[in-house]
Amino acid sequence: RLSHQTCPTAALFSSERGRSREAERVWTHCRGSAAMGNAQEKPSGSGGGGTRPDQATAGSRMRSRSGGSIKKSHTQGDSKKEVANGTQRENIPAGGQEMQGSPKPDTSYLDAPAGALPPHLARLKNEGNHLFKHGQFGDALEKYTQAIDGCAEAGIDNPEDLCILYSNRAACYLKDGNSTDCIQDCTTALELQPYSLKPLLRRAMAYESLERYRKAYVDYKTVLQIDTGVQAAHDSVHRITKMLIEQDGPEWRDRLPEIPVVPLSVQEQHRQKPISIEQAQARAARAAQEEARRKEAQFTLLKQKGNDLVKEGRFQEALEKYSECLILKPDECAIYTNRAICLLKLSRFKESKQDCDAALQLEPANKKAFYRRALAYKGLKDYLSASSDLQEVLQLDPNVREAEQELEVVTSLLRQSLMDNST
Template structure:
């Protein structure tokens, strides 16, 4: 195919999508993958594995473009066609994590590890989600999890026994650290009335995030921080919105403030890393 020729076959459209993705043209990559999906589905051929790959590829383009909900939809379709594939599991987990749906992200990371225990990103994701869920629910966080599917032996590609760890001791240590952080953050100069109003504004911002209205969420979080600038999670929540709005420098600044308040904050570290990657800062 010459450089100027328009791709027409499924294979050509897929390759064109791959090329755009490598150049950082994620929107155009999604367009090519969509054309390939439409053409393959219209052909009437089974091609479930090929379709699964195309949906998974489009999901990768969507998440790079900040369309986390669309990424989740495509990964779910890909996994319905070919269950227990690591790539769509990891991409969906990342999208869930970006949307702060930590329980769902945890399930996907753990499922990916059942398939291939050598995926370091899945180990890292599981660790992040464990801390985030402990922050959210406390020591009983496991009771809040959806059921983790049991991956059949036929789908397991690589599994090695992990190094033994004292999970109970590790979780107790994290819980102790979280309690200390909570007490430290409670000692602020804001009046009880201001803190209560700030919390209400923050919750309004959270509601807008769930609706996908990130601009209005930013407004609520900003108003909340004007009343109480010591609330670490408000900074990380606003950073999430800025990520979706592709305002990466604002993400870095909010994460900087969050990490000043809590140097070990997982969300602040992770979102800052995402923003720096987009800014191509090493």
């Protein structure tokens, strides 16, 4: 039955007593249109053989007579096969050209060895590793969980494989900021394989993120018993120690949980484990950084001791400290100028000049080097060279009062020297 909403034109010709002839004609027209619409609503390929492909327009929508719902015809992007001219064919992408065979993604990593896990569980673990490396931590977590559940269903209780799965899942929790579940998985992993390095380190990080500093400190110290080369553990111990001192005062050590003693056999076993190229490179980089930090700290200490000795007038001892500094950092200009003044005070003018020469090779506009070399030339009675260096100082900085005064002295000595030679 057609309503006025279905055919608004007919409503214009309606009356309370009945329809006029014109209205009847319009109603008849509307019925015919609706019937045609129903016939066109059939999707192509649905049978009957009376519908042509061009009657079903891509993306068209029709309101059904019963419930008013919207029906969509097949679109060009539909994954199903279309029927055209009685022949089935695969959909053709926009642009009208069929897709050529695109290269398949490399999935060889799925079949990599994964301990003693059966193939289907090994693939889950390897897929989790792949996802984790690409930052998809939530998806990786699901794969590790499926592998853990699969081990339980298959009755697999290999401690080493399960420890790795729990430790890997803990890493996903840690990346997603779920420290509580990370701690739980790490604890399970450590129950399976006591003193495993990665679960210990990850649990320490999780404890630290939750501000449970005492437990974090214990785990970091345990890690360092196993492998002293874990720089992250060293840095964290220093950082947490300061926090614990602020939190608990001088007695902070007394409030720590007991730090377990790692058996020597575990330490030796860890040292004998083969490492990958990446691990070797990382260790070498950490060792280089640690050596650089050690040298920098030693250099700073020696330089400060040398400066203090100069203030005390102990120039020979200061010279020795500066010489040790130059062994650590042979290109440090300030050390050459500092040692030069010690040599001046010890009347070792030639050596002082050599140190100033070295400083000027490193910094050609170093005022201190020019000034102290001038004093060395003065000690060597080369007043002309001394005068030249002092003028260089004043050219760099006209406000160096000491250079002006020294230039007057050197000029006088030069004049006297010339007079003595002329007689």
